[in-house]
Structures are given as structure tokens and as C-alpha cells.
Amino acid sequence: MSKIHFAAGIAALAMLGACATATPYQAAGKLDRGFSEQKIEDNRFQVQFAGNSLTDRKTVETYLLYRAAELTKQSGFDHFRVVRRDTDADTRVIASGPVYSPFYDNFFCDYRYFGPRAPYYRASSRGFYPGPTFASRFGYYDPFWGGPADYREQTSYVASAEIVMGKGEKPDDVAYFDAAQVIFNLTGTIQRPEI
DSSP states (O other), rough: OOOHHHHHHHHHHHHHHOOOTOSSSSSSSSSEEEEEEEEEETTTTEEEEEEOSSOHHHHHHHHHHHHHHHHHHHOOOSSEEEEEEEEEEEEEEEEEEEESSSSSSTTTOOHOOOOOOGGGEETTTTTTESSOOOHHHHHOOTTTTTOOOEEEEEEEEEEEEEEEEEEEOSSSTTTTTEHHHHHHHHHHOOOOOOO
């Protein structure tokens, strides 16, 4: 095996390992997973936390509340009120499991074997076929000749809230949160990204 193939394999495993963990408490990056906020007024923000499919609903909502408290302290306020709060679930059905193939899996259609007509033939793990396969033309799997063996649901959650910040003692209302107490009580449950 060449060094280039080995390095590419290691890089692919590292990326797979990074995707196999729940979304940590971090700012949203290229994949839009993590927290983000939008300032509406001096004391009003829209806060959001998006998790991947391995981050459960409770964790997403906890991280949202923690970010709201953190943002309140960073803005110089003492407490905040949740005006509107919502959690959306995005559920997808994905194919998983081994694929059944009645043909020899290691056959590969190559130009050097079939000459100038090689681009006309399609190579796959199920052998070669002249032109596109029936399933690829019509966009579904044939249940007898190589479709996915199993399906599973994958759900990811996005929690959002609009908050209004205030100074002084917190009003006696369940919609208000003391930012310092929220940070103190939730710090132990926050998982930060590994460096």
C-alpha cells in the first residue's frame, strides 16, 4: 500500500471519528452545528443551538439555556426572560446494513479490458451492465438484487429562543432566569470540544 493511500485512509478514519460524537458546546461552524445568536435590540437576542443526530433533545435544550445565560453575562445584564422558545426535530430515514449481491463483488469494468466501448458499460459491485441500470434510471432499489438491507430513523434537534435581558434582581416569575445561577448549575453538564 502506498503512503498516499495510507494517509488518505487515516484522514478518513479521523473524520469518521469526529462525526461519531454528539455535538459539543461550541459556536456553530461550517456544518452549522453548535450555538449561534442574532442581536435584535440592545437587550433582546435570538439564540439557537443545533445538534447532530447523536445529540439528544435534552442536551440541545440545556446548551441553549446555558448559551442564553452566558450571553446575558457577556452583555452586562443579570437576568433574562424567555419570550418564545421552540425545539424542532428533523427526522430522516436512511439506508443501512450490508447490500446483497448475487454477482462476484470484485469484478471491475476497466477500459483496458473492453477497449473504446468501456465508457458505455457501467461497473458496479453487482457486475457490469450495458448502459444505466434499470434501478438507477428510475431511482429505486430492486429488493432482490442489491438494495439496502435495513432502514433506520435519524433525528437531529434544533432549539431556539428569543430572550430579553435585564439588570438587577430577577422578578418572581418562572419565565425569568438568573444568569449567574444558570451558569453555576449547568457548568457540570456542558461538554466542550476536545482540542
